[in-house]
Amino acid sequence: VQLVESGGGVVQPGRSLRLSCAAPEFIFSGFAVHWVRQAPGKGLEWVAVISHDGSNEYYADSVRGRFTISRDNPKNTLDLQMNSLRGEDTGVYYCAKDRVAARNSHSYGLDAWGQGTTVTVSS
């Protein structure tokens, strides 16, 4: 595992949480990076992506307007700011890097993943 997530925990509905993902420069630099989540016992859900230079961001409908993805390239870190959290946001959150250092709007598969960090939204 070459990406490392952190920041998960238990949070009340309506509150905020910030996840982080750290990776070596050779993994992080030049690649789009994604967040993918998995609710307990459920399938994978793509959450968000940010382009290699941070100039473009895309979100799943379920999180748009509540979550913000960002990256700090000099520090080789990726963040996910999660606001107005809901019970359905509970799950394991993975960061993953795109396979190709592309400069278009396509993805080319996610070839490196973190171990995941667990978020539980509960009162």
Next chain:
Amino acid sequence: DIQMTQSPSSLSASVGDRVTITCRASLHISSYLNWYQQKPGKAPNLLIYAASSLQGGVPSTFSGSGSGTDFTLTISSLQPEDFATYYCQQSYSAPFTFGGGTKVEIK
């Protein structure tokens, strides 16, 4: 948004069996289709990208085919370590949606 429909949602098979999983996209996605394997408690692992290209380190018993809207993942001879859940994902346009998954269990 592009919807991905995987079938079956689960299957039972024996070691040595040939297994086929299908994935259908709601819109044309060319060959922007990836397959992942996930074992319990672990992160997903990329098996196939661009519909038919084998990711490095993945056994040649795995293969992918298709383009446009219909895709297939085939395991030519199921091995004990292949019992897992498999997901397709379209990477044509964001949101980069996953299929619902196919759990491959031991018969």
